[in-house]
Amino acid sequence: MKEIDCRGLACPAPVLQTKEAVEREHPNVIKVVVDNEASKENVSRFMKSQNLEVTIRQEGNDFHVIGTVGATPVGKAPVAETPEDAPKRIMVMVANDCMGHGDDELGEKLMLSFLKTLKEMGEDLWRLVFVNNGVKLTIRGSEVLSVIQEHDKAGIHILVCGTCLTHFNLLDQKRVGETTNMLDIVTAMQLADKVINI
Amino acid sequence: MCGIEFPTDSNVLVGLDRADDAGVYKVTDDIALIQTVDFFTPIVDDPYWFGQIAAANALSDVYAMGGVPKTAMNLVAFPIKEMDIAILRQIIKGGLDKMTEAGVVLIGGHSVEDKELKYGLSVTGFIHPDRILTKQNLKVGDRLVLTKPLGTGIVNTAVKGGLASADIIQRVTRLMATLNRDAAHIMGHYPVHACTDITGFGLLGHLAEMISDMPLGIRLISQEIPIIPEAVDYAGMGLVPAGAYKNREFRESMVDFALSVDRIVQDIFFDPQTSGGLLIGVEKDSAGGLVAELREKGIPEAAIIGEVVAEPKRRIEIH
Numbered sequence: 001m002k003e004i005d006c007r008g009l010a011c012p013a014p015v016l017q018t019k020e021a022v023e024r025e026h027p028n029v030i031k032v033v034v035d036n037e038a039s040k041e042n043v044s045r046f047m048k049s050q051n052l053e054v055t056i057r058q059e060g061n062d063f064h065v066i067g068t069v070g071a072t073p074v075g076k077a078p079v080a081e082t083p084e085d086a087p088k089r090i091m092v093m094v095a096n097d098c099m100g101h102g103d104d105e106l107g108e109k110l111m112l113s114f115l116k117t118l119k120e121m122g123e124d125l126w127r128l129v130f131v132n133n134g135v136k137l138t139i140r141g142s143e144v145l146s147v148i149q150e151h152d153k154a155g156i157h158i159l160v161c162g163t164c165l166t167h168f169n170l171l172d173q174k175r176v177g178e179t180t181n182m183l184d185i186v187t188a189m190q191l192a193d194k195v196i197n198i
Numbered sequence: 199m200c201g202i203e204f205p206t207d208s209n210v211l212v213g214l215d216r217a218d219d220a221g222v223y224k225v226t227d228d229i230a231l232i233q234t235v236d237f238f239t240p241i242v243d244d245p246y247w248f249g250q251i252a253a254a255n256a257l258s259d260v261y262a263m264g265g266v267p268k269t270a271m272n273l274v275a276f277p278i279k280e281m282d283i284a285i286l287r288q289i290i291k292g293g294l295d296k297m298t299e300a301g302v303v304l305i306g307g308h309s310v311e312d313k314e315l316k317y318g319l320s321v322t323g324f325i326h327p328d329r330i331l332t333k334q335n336l337k338v339g340d341r342l343v344l345t346k347p348l349g350t351g352i353v354n355t356a357v358k359g360g361l362a363s364a365d366i367i368q369r370v371t372r373l374m375a376t377l378n379r380d381a382a383h384i385m386g387h388y389p390v391h392a393c394t395d396i397t398g399f400g401l402l403g404h405l406a407e408m409i410s411d412m413p414l415g416i417r418l419i420s421q422e423i424p425i426i427p428e429a430v431d432y433a434g435m436g437l438v439p440a441g442a443y444k445n446r447e448f449r450e451s452m453v454d455f456a457l458s459v460d461r462i463v464q465d466i467f468f469d470p471q472t473s474g475g476l477l478i479g480v481e482k483d484s485a486g487g488l489v490a491e492l493r494e495k496g497i498p499e500a501a502i503i504g505e506v507v508a509e510p511k512r513r514i515e516i517h
Contacts, residue, residue: 010440010441011355011437011438011440012356012358012359012361012436013351013359014360015359015435015436015437016360016361019435023400036440037443037447038438038439038440038442038443038444039440041436041438041443042436042438043432043436044436044440045436046432046435046436049322049435049436090456090457105460120456120457120458120517121271121456121458122456122457122458124457148235154415193332
């Protein structure tokens, strides 16, 4: 393992030393010791740009930034890496018809604003799942129905909990999304890169 | 400067009580004096261009207040024992050429011996007391116009690391040496409510100053914000100056990024700028005209980057 002590050095010196070591020696593992946040962030960013796997350990006031050449098993094609700009899969799970606790009137407004603003996630927004009281947002007369329908049109996968609709006796009033079950929801959670609970 | 009491004077129109680009002192009902001082260590290798950039940077504070600079004095710290005096001559010449371009007269200066080279100006200008543009007067609905692309701090870090090409060094040098005079002159014909210039705190740091005491928020459109394309590449390699991280740490709590705004682009919005552009808050209906005129008159990267909103207050949302 190659080790470089960059403590006491200001940006961009730690990145330049790391760059030189990587380009000259092609180490399988390189450890760079830095003593400030900016250098930690910059060195780890540089290592990532060189396709190294990065782990960071804090030791007292120092950071050990360790870059490892990706371990690809022999005979196996390199795993197609997800490019940085490929969409993430973000699943948003809505378990209530208002956002947060306290004032329900405010909570309803916030929920409307939240669902509208979700489109800012762009292509990263993957699935919208409604459970428990959340299913009431998907039925006829819901203030946010048109917003959810827009997400549906935009190709976001909308899932609505069937058990919940049945419980509230709303099965025939649902106006958007696919009725689903717990297995679908659990599978979706497993596939998602990130699950956000509301 | 906590713990020190400063005297007050009713003729001080802009003073220490609120951090603005320059101080303003009323002389008569029609004339107010603008004063500012700025100096720094070299950011480019070429002494002549360093002189130009330092002068453009110091003059910018007067332009950001809506004023016209008239006179200046040189501030010089120079390691006379180790460095050739010809270097200093080049720096002074660069500064002087920039002052001449700005219609500013050099009327004096002071130099000291110092281990580290520094150069800058003390600048005096004039403005009508009713036409002062501070950072504090944004109104809901105003559009925000930025006149120079961001990323000079990151590019300068790459220059320091010897990783920038001659071409990009030249482009960014010229950008930093460009006076904000024309932008300031043009904005004088539009209903502008507030203005500042983008320097060490980066775009978001300076924007945060503009709303921290106001019942206002800001909405920015990330894709509309002009940036130097190479800054994205350099930031991705980890060539981000420590100042950008400090700016982020200081103002992060006021800023909300949409998930679609890449971390690298976020760093560019916090990147400390040298001799950056003007950030202008102008009435909504005039913003398009202002940008069109700026572009037409040699400021091609001027753009509307966002707007002032009523809610959420004291927050900057970036979409």
